[in-house]
Every structure is written in C-alpha cells, then in structure tokens.
Amino acid sequence: MWRRHLHMHPSIPLNIPSVTPTHLSAEEIHEYAAREVYDYCRAHDLSQAWAYFWNRWYSPKQWVLWARASCDAIPRIKTTMMVESTWRALKRRDLHQFNRPRLDLLVHVVLTNLLPRIRRKIHYILGRRRAGRPHPLAKWQENLKRDWENMSKSDEQRSMERELACLKDKTLRSNTKAELLADIEADRLRPRGEYHTNLKTMTCSCPSFLIxxxxxxxxxxxxxNRQTNNLPL
Known part of the structure; x- marks a missing residue:
C-alpha cells in the first residue's frame, strides 16, 4: 500500500479495465492515500500508528517530501538516493579509516579525492575523454537492455524460461523448488488484465509500471516493438 502511494502520479492512469483512463490530481492522490491508510488503521485499531503516519508521512507538509505525486513531471530519482549514494561511497572509499573525521579533513578529502573522480566521470559521460573510441554501456544501460529484452518475450516464453531455470537449479531444496514451480504454474493460469497503455506519454495503468x-x-x-517491427531503437 505505501509503496503504491509513493509511486502514484497524476500522469499515470488508474487501472480501471474497459473504462476511459482515469487520472487523479495531486490533491486527489494525497487524499486517497491518506484515506486508505486511515481506513486501514481504523479497521485494525491502530490509533497510534495512524498518528505516526499522519505526523511523519501523510500530513501536507510531509507528503511533498517523499511522494512522487507532489512533482509536476514523473521523477526518475527517488528522494535523496543520489546524495546518499555519494556519501556512502565517500565513507567507504575515502574515510573508512576515520571515525567522526574533522571538518577540515572532510573538506580536504572532498576536494582532492571526490571531486576529481566526479569530474572524470562527467567528462566520460560527455564524451570528452578518449574521444573517437566507442563507449561501453554503463551498468544501468546493461540492466535496462536486459530488462527490455526480457519484457519483449511472450508470457509463455518467460514462464518456460523461469520453469527451466528452477528445474536446473541444483542448489534449491525439493520443497522450495516445488513451491516455486507451483507459483509459476499459478502465474501461468492467472487471467491477464486489461490496462490502459499510452505510447504518447509512455504510461500504463498496470501495477508493474507503477513500481x-x-x-x-x-x-x-x-x-x-510491434509498431517498430522489432527494429533496434
């Protein structure tokens, strides 16, 4: 529920099959999310939990700090993940031998170690480094390519590949393997839903797109792929 609230956005249609795509405004999404949490806490007699959720997450002042719906465009970077990633790399790579370093040492490390690495990375991204040579795909580009190719396959092929991988995995216990095969079979028999897909805005109302x-x-x-006849993009 909370994960869905994080990813909801006015540009992403709601999943209502056989009906014109329905979009909620940012205010309506906030009201819907807060109401859903309130109803859940009330149904389970969680008054203290609701007080915490409202004061720390769902009040108008806190909502804009973390909800995707508070932005006009659909943000691709979540919260402070880039800052936290940079700080984690700084602590583990440059400050791993220091416990609570002094401010002057921290500034020195940032200026002499961190910023040169960032500058080299920016030059590499902009093509200013090793000009004339083809650039290999970045790690995120490799992951995107792999996921795109996987989503291009039919449901039957993806299900068959999952089943074969499960059967060939000798590290799985028999009961675990049986549960995985049962899940694969249940997913294979599950009826497929109807979703609103819009290529102009590149949005879809399915749950997978939302997260x-x-x-x-x-x-x-x-x-x-259908409209481009599976030509490389």
Whole structure:
C-alpha cells in the first residue's frame, strides 16, 4: 500500500479495465492515500500508528517530501538516493579509516579525492575523454537492455524460461523448488488484465509500471516493438 502511494502520479492512469483512463490530481492522490491508510488503521485499531503516519508521512507538509505525486513531471530519482549514494561511497572509499573525521579533513578529502573522480566521470559521460573510441554501456544501460529484452518475450516464453531455470537449479531444496514451480504454474493460469497503455506519454495503468525502475512494463515494450517491427531503437 505505501509503496503504491509513493509511486502514484497524476500522469499515470488508474487501472480501471474497459473504462476511459482515469487520472487523479495531486490533491486527489494525497487524499486517497491518506484515506486508505486511515481506513486501514481504523479497521485494525491502530490509533497510534495512524498518528505516526499522519505526523511523519501523510500530513501536507510531509507528503511533498517523499511522494512522487507532489512533482509536476514523473521523477526518475527517488528522494535523496543520489546524495546518499555519494556519501556512502565517500565513507567507504575515502574515510573508512576515520571515525567522526574533522571538518577540515572532510573538506580536504572532498576536494582532492571526490571531486576529481566526479569530474572524470562527467567528462566520460560527455564524451570528452578518449574521444573517437566507442563507449561501453554503463551498468544501468546493461540492466535496462536486459530488462527490455526480457519484457519483449511472450508470457509463455518467460514462464518456460523461469520453469527451466528452477528445474536446473541444483542448489534449491525439493520443497522450495516445488513451491516455486507451483507459483509459476499459478502465474501461468492467472487471467491477464486489461490496462490502459499510452505510447504518447509512455504510461500504463498496470501495477508493474507503477513500481518500475525504468518506468516501463511489458505492455509498453511489446507495443513499441510491434509498431517498430522489432527494429533496434
């Protein structure tokens, strides 16, 4: 529930099959999310939990700090993940031998170690380093390519590949393997829903799109492949 509230956005349609795509405004999304949490806490007699959620997460002042719906465009970077990633690399790579370093040492490390690495990375991204040589795909580009190719496959092929991988995995216990095979079979028999897919805005109302790292889903990928005759993009 909370994960869904984080990813909801006015540009992403709600999943209402066989109906014109419905979009909620930012205010309506906030009201809907707060009401859903309130109803859940009330149904389970969690008054203290509701007080915490409202004061720390769902009040108008706190909502704009973390909800995707508070932005006009769909943000691709979540909260302070880039700052936290940079700080984690700084602590583990440059300050791992120091406990609570002095401010002057921290400034020196940032200026002499961190900033040169960032400058080299920016030059590499902009093509100013090793000009004339082809650039290999970045790690995130490799992951995006792998996920795109996987979503391009049919449901039957993906299900078969999952089943074969499970059967070939000798590290799984028999009961674990049986549970995985049962889940694969249940997913294979599950009826497929109908979703609102829009290539102009590259949005879809399916649950997978809502939480996708790339803002993609198999419906969008397959529709793009169909309209481009599977030509490389």
């Amino acid at each position: 996708s790292r790339w803002l993609l889903c198999k419906h969008l990928v397959r529709e793009v």
